[in-house]
Amino acid sequence: MDSDERSGAGPAGGGTAGATLSEETRSRILRAVDARFDDEVRFIQELVRHPSRRTAERSAQDLMERAMAERGLEIDRWALDPVELFAHPGAGFVEVPYDDVENVVGTYRPVTESGRSLILNGHIDVVPEGPEDQWSRSPWDAEVRDGWLYGRGSGDMKAGLAANLFALDAIREAGFAPCGRIHVESVAEEECTGNGSLSALMRGYTAEAVVIPEPEEDMLVRANVGVIWFRVRVTGRPTHVREMATGFNAIDAAYFVVGELRALEDRWNAEKAQHRHFEDLDHPINLNVGMIRGGDWGSSVPAWCEVDLRCALYPGTSADAGWAAITEALAAITADANGNPITAAATRTGFYAEGYVLEEGSDAEAVLERAHRAAFGAELESFTTPGYLDGRVFVQYADIPTLVYGPISRAIHGNDECVDLESVRRITGSIALFIAEWCGIEERAEGA
């Protein structure tokens, strides 16, 4: 640390990087969060108003880039390269053009790097809103009602992206500067491949800890599942319409095939006792029939049907092993329920990811426990989630302790998605305290 360059400021609360924060320092930081919270809500609303569906993230990323640049972060923005990604075993399969799919990273560098480094990660992409008539109002107007902010992506995870930025702001506005390098990542592709975070890692962004404020009910994710996305195309030889009652029908046959895959799902769920952190979940392995399409004509017996599925894997089951089990189950199907010969061929369409466990006892978790206690006045709880998280990128491929931890939400991926603003406020405070203790802080010079 070069004290000349620090312009006379000393470590906050008399501490050094990694030291626990004083009560006064915590209060200054949490007050700063509160002071800016209306701005934070407006920023979440602005983000929600950009429908950053897959491959359409550009305008939302523009907003993130501008917000980072205004904060003096060093900007790096690049398009994901599917060819480069494809060489990585953790990459998801890509069925869309990546021309317009970009990551934005804003880097904060202390004048002298004396503290621990940190990645504050969040994803900009949102899942499709589904039929808008099933929403109480537009998924994009970001209304605040009874303390909840509504809209597609509000919880998953534009509130988290805002929390990362406003946590940093709070430290500055409380009069401090972090002592560690911080990369604020706004990545694409979290909802389909995980290739955004992976691309950032492959570009060289690493740190000693990662925070990802996904909507996790104010809790820390202890373990999560891996996920494989795949499409099953069922084909056969349709009989004449006259014998349709017992003949091959690709749409019926697709349902039969899904039933066979559900037998695999049942088998995996029956093994949950063998998987630490998953023993107590009712149904840790979910096979989701997410999309279906089949047939070309109302009066023709359909010759084909395609089903898009998402299947979970326990941590410790590699994507390759999961994929082998799925394809073996499909290969064993040679006839439909009526005995007509069929083919059920699978292709990978996205996620090809193993789950992860956040091992207990890390320094990062201890720091978050203290931050959470101060922000919420309650102990940090951890839990296991049966969904995909980009955390696996940092855990599996860079061995970085990764804290997926974020606000209370409702109906992510559903209708009327919303996020609890009081929870967002506290999470922002908790992240700010985490940054301060993890990276260490020093008093900022006047006007710096």
Place this chain on the structure above:
Amino acid sequence: MDSDERSGAGPAGGGTAGATLSEETRSRILRAVDARFDDEVRFIQELVRHPSRRTAERSAQDLMERAMAERGLEIDRWALDPVELFAHPGAGFVEVPYDDVENVVGTYRPVTESGRSLILNGHIDVVPEGPEDQWSRSPWDAEVRDGWLYGRGSGDMKAGLAANLFALDAIREAGFAPCGRIHVESVAEEECTGNGSLSALMRGYTAEAVVIPEPEEDMLVRANVGVIWFRVRVTGRPTHVREMATGFNAIDAAYFVVGELRALEDRWNAEKAQHRHFEDLDHPINLNVGMIRGGDWGSSVPAWCEVDLRCALYPGTSADAGWAAITEALAAITADANGNPITAAATRTGFYAEGYVLEEGSDAEAVLERAHRAAFGAELESFTTPGYLDGRVFVQYADIPTLVYGPISRAIHGNDECVDLESVRRITGSIALFIAEWCGIEERAEGA
């Protein structure tokens, strides 16, 4: 009849319109069919090479118009008018633009109309070919192999359209001219609404008999079913992915709804003994799940699913009555198999048609029996078909005896559709003999 205008030609074989044909007349006509049969096959091939899928019939209709004009028929070509059609109770529901959907009718008028009038009807539209990789070769190259002509529409019903024209040719080339007015109709929309034939009827084209050479295995259709096309949209409120095993999933729910409709189908099939001509069919009422699509994202529980269905009705059951039964069955569904509330809403998407019975004992059938016997050396058989036919337009709305009668085919609406060319040759001969006897013929003047 004005003999001056007949240029000295007398009724063929000494007969008058409606008289049975002499052996010699029959032989002359059948020989003329044989002499032109290579041309007829080439014409079918040319028609098959125009993929006249719905709304894309134009180039095939151009070919039909040219073929009619070359034969000296008076051409009438018009675009179907959905608004005008909609006023008719037999019209199908239209979900496509009709800007480019046209009928072509070519009219033959004898110099003096002394014989019975006739409509030779056929449809130009074909159903989609489905996945081309499931065909042995292109659905559009019209290959002839082992006496079968292959391709989408070969049997259903470009061979029939050709048979109508070449039957007329045979009469001329045998040295005769029909004594009755003949309308050769090439209509659109037979595969989805029946609006093509209906539009021709509404335009004023009527006659004393109709022949439609659909692919009917060298047999006459005695009765057929009505058909309704409809789409069921199933919606509900998806639960969080964590509870997906017992929660609402619109794709699963759609299958549950189809199951409920299949109970209606079973009930109707169980009543077959009450429907003359349908008692002996195994499964006269078919509910076909023709198309399905649902969901927006692999990792979201689908909030919606749409299924396109085709359901048959017995003759005597009006489309309104069938529709009421279907919508009542759907209205009774308030929850999915897991008890989650759902909505299953139906909209009409095409056919809205009652079936028909060709009453025995008509003059037209007697004439066809003689024609068939002469062309095939076998007795004409009749049968009941569980599919839609435009015949219902002429029977239901103009009380015209309508003979749906045509060649042997395989896999209509399936892969590797084909038509038996020897059957087409004989059907062409039979239609030619039918025309000759039904309309009456007279010897053509030299050069006429």
